[in-house]
Amino acid sequence: MTLKTAALSAALVLVAAAVVPLSSQGRGGGGAQGSAVVLRPARVFDGEAMREGWVVVVRGQRIDAAGPAASVTVPADARAIDLPDTTLMPGMIEAHSHVLLHAYNETSWNDQVLKEPESLRVARAVNHLKATLEAGYTTIRDLGTEGAGYADVGLKQAIREGIIPGPRMLITTRAIVATGTYAPKGFSPEWTIPQGAEEADGQSLVRVVRDQAGRGADWIKVYGDYRAGPNGEAMPTFSLDEMKLIVQTASSIGRPVVVHASTPEGMTRAVMAGAETIEHGDGGTDDVFQLMAQRKVALCPTLAAGDATTQYGGWKKGTDPEPANIRRKRESFGRALKAGVAIAAGSDVGVFPHGENARELELMVAYGMTPLAALAATTSVNARVMHMETQIGRIAQGLQADLVAVAGDPSKDIAAVRRVQLVMKAGALVRGGK
Numbered sequence: 001m002t003l004k005t006a007a008l009s010a011a012l013v014l015v016a017a018a019v020v021p022l023s024s025q026g027r028g029g030g031g032a033q034g035s036a037v038v039l040r041p042a043r044v045f046d047g048e049a050m051r052e053g054w055v056v057v058v059r060g061q062r063i064d065a066a067g068p069a070a071s072v073t074v075p076a077d078a079r080a081i082d083l084p085d086t087t088l089m090p091g092m093i094e095a096h097s098h099v100l101l102h103a104y105n106e107t108s109w110n111d112q113v114l115k116e117p118e119s120l121r122v123a124r125a126v127n128h129l130k131a132t133l134e135a136g137y138t139t140i141r142d143l144g145t146e147g148a149g150y151a152d153v154g155l156k157q158a159i160r161e162g163i164i165p166g167p168r169m170l171i172t173t174r175a176i177v178a179t180g181t182y183a184p185k186g187f188s189p190e191w192t193i194p195q196g197a198e199e200a201d202g203q204s205l206v207r208v209v210r211d212q213a214g215r216g217a218d219w220i221k222v223y224g225d226y227r228a229g230p231n232g233e234a235m236p237t238f239s240l241d242e243m244k245l246i247v248q249t250a251s252s253i254g255r256p257v258v259v260h261a262s263t264p265e266g267m268t269r270a271v272m273a274g275a276e277t278i279e280h281g282d283g284g285t286d287d288v289f290q291l292m293a294q295r296k297v298a299l300c301p302t303l304a305a306g307d308a309t310t311q312y313g314g315w316k317k318g319t320d321p322e323p324a325n326i327r328r329k330r331e332s333f334g335r336a337l338k339a340g341v342a343i344a345a346g347s348d349v350g351v352f353p354h355g356e357n358a359r360e361l362e363l364m365v366a367y368g369m370t371p372l373a374a375l376a377a378t379t380s381v382n383a384r385v386m387h388m389e390t391q392i393g394r395i396a397q398g399l400q401a402d403l404v405a406v407a408g409d410p411s412k413d414i415a416a417v418r419r420v421q422l423v424m425k426a427g428a429l430v431r432g433g434k
């Protein structure tokens, strides 16, 4: 190629780039408004049940049709994507992430909060978001920047505007803690140490809830208990009245409240105040879980976080006997299942590497859930918990074309969700589909 023709082709590429509409998430799957794509997997998990012999038609950003091949009219111009031996499912949803954190065995949480520049944390988050999307997670609820200010606001915007690839984000900005109860801790009391969340108490909660919402929080995240006891044990922080004030202020402006709580009293106050999801819930008793089931409060158990931190602490899983904290977690998860609490799939990813979100589904099954229920948790249940059930979480006509194809049948072997063959977000192919 001569210099002149090289320059000419470069110019042509530029022209072509200029006329092709910017695809925010990747190569066009559904393509331009008119053209359609038909996906032909071995089976479809529609968010609730496994369906053999289904096809799915995508047009533009949405699912145009889904059903048995014989009953779905495939447009003559549709591009076919054959996905033999795969299961096509709704794009997975992560209900509890921290994209501004990275694995604690790389850098402790304290050092991430105190020593890492916010710009470094954002740079890492860009990679984390890409890894999350490529793992088949097309929506995440990110539950606090943990010292990285309002950085989630810009990341969410960058994804929405197609500047970086990543899942659709629901965000909480800084999250809220009661004064003196959070971390980093252990410094001379003369110093004021930056905290991993915003402190507020009493009436100031009203201002902080509104302030976080005004700066971009979709949900209000609150720490209902923390290791604030005299011996560092987990104890309730906000009073019931404070918790009610938070929920009242947030719900008045359309923000649901999500509460970190692992003590029975912290969980109970959150439920009584009107929180919509409880995170962790390790110490949940039969009574607390029955109350949650009655009030339709979902539990996001974050099984993968404890599993990871216990291994970072020296537990050799598979060799050593099961430590007491893991046994307690397995038992309390069992009590929640028995009580009929809605289980949201949220892993606390960030504690462990992003893109490994599926650990949560594997542990849910290992701790007693059926694979089909775990699949529903990460799709239709999470969509409902996030008030997005008319947009995502199922494969049905009119919903966003958020789709993931995995090799094998995850209702028989949940680990199949890791074998991602194709990812589509809002009709745009992110991975696979040639």
Ligand SMILES: [Zn+2]
Pocket (backbone or CB within 6 Å): 096, 097, 098, 143, 348
């Ligand atoms: Zn968390």
